[in-house]
Amino acid sequence: MKLLPRHAVPAGNKFMIDGAGRGGDLVEELRRIGAYGVLRDDHGRVLLARGSERCPYPGVWQLPGGGIEHAEHPARAVEREFVEETGLVVGAGAIRAAVADVAVFPAGGVAVHTDRLVFDVEARGGELRPEPAGGSDEVGWFTPDEAAAVPLMPFTAELLGLPVSPLPADLPRALPTGPAVPPVDRRQRFAAYGLVTDPAGQVLLTMIADGYPGAGKWHLPGGGTDHGEQPAAGLLRELVEEAGQLGRVVDLMAVDNLHNPAALGPEGRPLDWHGVRVIYDVRVDVPTDAVVTELAGGSTARAAWFAPEQVSGLRMTDVAARATGHRGR
Incomplete structure (x- = not known):
């Protein structure tokens, strides 16, 4: 079964967007893999990071994490991303979920499919702080009611057992950053x-x-x-x-x-x-x-x-x- 965004018609490794977006234009299909972590404090609150202006979803909160680099083990990726986004050193435990979603970027003419691997993680040190120059401009601990009151990435809402609400119509924005083209x-x-x-x-x-x-x-x-x-x-x-x-x-x-x-x-x-x-x-x-x-x-x-x-x-x-x-x- 192949799931496509609304208004999308498959066309090989590209598909057509009609209705919303650039009607009738071919969109290239791209793939990426991300690793994310669920960290809770002594009160059961979960740590979330808010997307900065440099990321595709500014102002939207999600579980800390990000893209897996080439050859990187997903567990090591979530540990690296946690330090970068939150300042906390964590150890990855068991994998708890594997989900996927597709985001269409009409301006770039691409649809990005992201496979998201979610781990339980344990804090081992560091000091909590955001990464304004990178992917997060604010981090914080949330109860379920507090998390339900802020805009959440759909995969985060689903993992936390909260209602999935539509994101603002102008999102996503810029494409996720990727590595330079390798020599081979x-x-x-x-x-x-x-x-x-x-x-x-x-x-x-x-x-x-x-x-x-x-x-x-x-x-x-x-x-x-x-x-x-x-x-x-x-x-x-x-x-x-x-x-x-x-x-x-x-x-x-x-x-x-x-x-x-x-x-x-x-x-x-x-x-x-x-x-x-x-x-x-x-x-x-x-x-x-x-x-x-x-x-x-x-x-x-x-x-x-x-x-x-x-x-x-x-x-x-x-x-x-x-x-x-x-x-x-």
Whole structure:
């Protein structure tokens, strides 16, 4: 399922905006990944940061955090962003949510899809202060009622269990800042995978097809999400395409980070590859024979159910081995 902004019509890797905005103009689809933290004080109040005039959403409050740099682990990213935006040194704990949203910037002719990873964090030092020259011009502690009274980024309101209110019509403004163009090709990819089991405890795995990195190894079902797609929805779509199974997400288990600076891209060109992968616990209540339904030429060669005692003898990818509690071969 591909979710698009209101009034948007898909057109390959671009889409048309009609009605509001620049009617009929093609808009380029861009992706970014962000990491954010939930920090509470001894009174249960949550720390929020207000966007400065330099950010796309000035005057709007959100959980502290920001964009993940190339090759950076999301947990390290939220720790770095916390120091920059709030002055506090924190340690990232468990991941608590993975959500996505799309913002259209008509003046720039782009629609930015942001995958947002939210961690619980613990304060370890520092002194609370904003970053006026950067992304935040004010920081503060909020009770639920106090947070509900200020403009909030939708993902923040949702994470705090508060009503999601529309943002002012003139937002967002300037595009998020990004790194300079590197001298070699770089790619950052967000993907969602699942540790998929059935009521009998069998584990569903998929084999990577020839011509793809890790060919011949068993892997977790899942893959890259589409522009505008929520992570959990993308995983369930991939589960149907790769194995013909209908599943339900039980929980968000972990986030995995993969950096390969020496990968090979199309035509053998060097590619600096950074993959950020969230891993869900998924249950298939009514399992069927695993059948690959995606079009020929895809990255999945076959899919199969395995009893727990069979899994340890399989040749698996590192992420599949970790998720199943076994060592890869």
